[in-house]
Amino acid sequence: MTRVKISAGILILVVVTGVISHFWIRHQCGELTRQAQTALEYLDEDNFPAARQLMAEMAEDWSSLRKKAGIFVRENKLLEADRVCVRMIKLKDDDSGEAEAELSELTKLLANIY
Amino acid sequence: MPVTIIRSIILYILVVLAVRLMGKRQLGELQPSELVITILISNIATLPLEDTDIPLLTGITPILVLVCLEVLISWITLRFPGLRKFISGSPKIIVTNGELDREALTELRLSEADVMSALRSQQVFDIKDVRQAVVETNGSISVKTEE
Numbered sequence: 001m002t003r004v005k006i007s008a009g010i011l012i013l014v015v016v017t018g019v020i021s022h023f024w025i026r027h028q029c030g031e032l033t034r035q036a037q038t039a040l041e042y043l044d045e046d047n048f049p050a051a052r053q054l055m056a057e058m059a060e061d062w063s064s065l066r067k068k069a070g071i072f073v074r075e076n077k078l079l080e081a082d083r084v085c086v087r088m089i090k091l092k093d094d095d096s097g098e099a100e101a102e103l104s105e106l107t108k109l110l111a112n113i114y
Numbered sequence: 115m116p117v118t119i120i121r122s123i124i125l126y127i128l129v130v131l132a133v134r135l136m137g138k139r140q141l142g143e144l145q146p147s148e149l150v151i152t153i154l155i156s157n158i159a160t161l162p163l164e165d166t167d168i169p170l171l172t173g174i175t176p177i178l179v180l181v182c183l184e185v186l187i188s189w190i191t192l193r194f195p196g197l198r199k200f201i202s203g204s205p206k207i208i209v210t211n212g213e214l215d216r217e218a219l220t221e222l223r224l225s226e227a228d229v230m231s232a233l234r235s236q237q238v239f240d241i242k243d244v245r246q247a248v249v250e251t252n253g254s255i256s257v258k259t260e261e
Binding site: 003004006007008010011014019070071072073074075076 | 135136137166167168169172175178179181182183185186189221
């Protein structure tokens with residue numbers, strides 16, 4: 001009977017952890033996606049200072065999320081998003097429009113990250 | 115390399131604990147569901163070892179789920195014999211008073227040679243000495259001889 005109780009407890013814990021991690025990562029990625037879309041709108045409006053500040057915040061948020069998400073998400077997916085974020089930061093002061101491509105790419109990656 | 119070593123140690127400990135949690139049934143003759151679980155666990159455990167991109171928790175989770183399901187289902191089948199019959203099947207008599215039940219053998223896809231081989235492994239060399247032989251749900255054959 002002890003084994004049965006332990007098994008039931010572990011199963012419940014695994015299910016709860018899985019559900020919580022799923023919704024947490026989706027929520028965090030959703031927030032980043034919204035920020036990316038807002039940054040794209042700023043760039044469309046030629047509001048470059050606001051876009052740059054938002055992209056800098058996004059990079060910090062991603063850096064924070066990445067550490068925790070590493071427990072649940074495949075490393076290669078996180079590395080791809082890392083690369084896009086790094087390029088986005090380099091391009092944020094460049095008004096050539098390449099930052100928009102990186103923001104769009106980041107949005108797609110976040111949609112499929114988990 | 116150190117990551118692989120640490121992962122290997124963790125997974126080894128986990129699989130040992132998983133087998134302990136499933137209990138002594140796993141170490142004896144395996145029922146069909148138990149055989150499936152054992153094969154699955156051994157395959158799943160190798161995935162995070164081979165691919166370090168896979169988070170360890172993602173590798174551990176299916177093992178834990180399968181083991182816990184197996185323990186819970188085996189407990190439930192104790193309380194519901196009908197479910198046990200559905201999952202594990204029921205024993206089948208193949209020899210009665212020295213006579214082979216050919217219909218049962220056909221159903222089990224066993225040949226007469228298979229039966230004789232199983233009888234010989236139990237020190238029975240003449241089928242006429244067999245009072246009853248039963249194919250158990252784990253595939254083994256139990257024999258009762260004439261006294």
